[in-house]
Amino acid sequence: MEQGVILETSRLLLREFRAEDSDPMFAVLGDPEAMRFYPAPFARAGVEAWITRNQERYRREGFGLWAMVLNSTGEVIGDCGCVLQDVENRREIEIGYHVRRDLWGKGYATEAARACLEHAFSRLRAPRVVSMIRPENLNSRRVAEKNGLKCDRLIFWHGYEHCIYAMTKQQWAG
Numbered sequence: 001m002e003q004g005v006i007l008e009t010s011r012l013l014l015r016e017f018r019a020e021d022s023d024p025m026f027a028v029l030g031d032p033e034a035m036r037f038y039p040a041p042f043a044r045a046g047v048e049a050w051i052t053r054n055q056e057r058y059r060r061e062g063f064g065l066w067a068m069v070l071n072s073t074g075e076v077i078g079d080c081g082c083v084l085q086d087v088e089n090r091r092e093i094e095i096g097y098h099v100r101r102d103l104w105g106k107g108y109a110t111e112a113a114r115a116c117l118e119h120a121f122s123r124l125r126a127p128r129v130v131s132m133i134r135p136e137n138l139n140s141r142r143v144a145e146k147n148g149l150k151c152d153r154l155i156f157w158h159g160y161e162h163c164i165y166a167m168t169k170q171q172w173a174g
Helices: 019-029 044-061 108-122 138-146
Strands: 005-008 012-015 065-070 076-087 090-099 128-133 150-157 160-168
Touching (some): 012 108, 019 044, 019 090, 044 065, 044 076, 065 090, 076 108, 076 128, 090 108, 108 128, 108 138, 128 138, 138 160
Parallel strands (some): 090 128
Antiparallel strands (some): 012 065, 065 076, 076 090, 128 160
């Protein structure tokens, strides 16, 4: 198995980020359409900082967002993983994901997020997992819903309204 691989699904590997992932991740995080629910798309330096921030999370927390790699080609097509977030004065494990726009609608985010959900409950022993999604981001909301998360409530977070999609370990049917 490839070094740094955390999870494997039928079509994907999720592995720790490497410095050389900045080019393929710029195609995702630098795309204005893919990042329209963020304050702005990332510049090259922002993508490099994103990778570094996740590498620091691996050392500090033991997890973070991981590179999403197609098994068939070895190509990095986005990211998915578990991130500690402060939500209304509570530390929550969030499942986050981004997929390159030309690959939207193929189920990669759903597949990767499902593997991360299982990882969060079984290996990280999370009592609850969330995904914080802007209400107008229908694609991301569908990913959460396909994996059984329900919109728990609407909050104002980092300057924007977000639906808090949540699932407890008891609700998980994994």
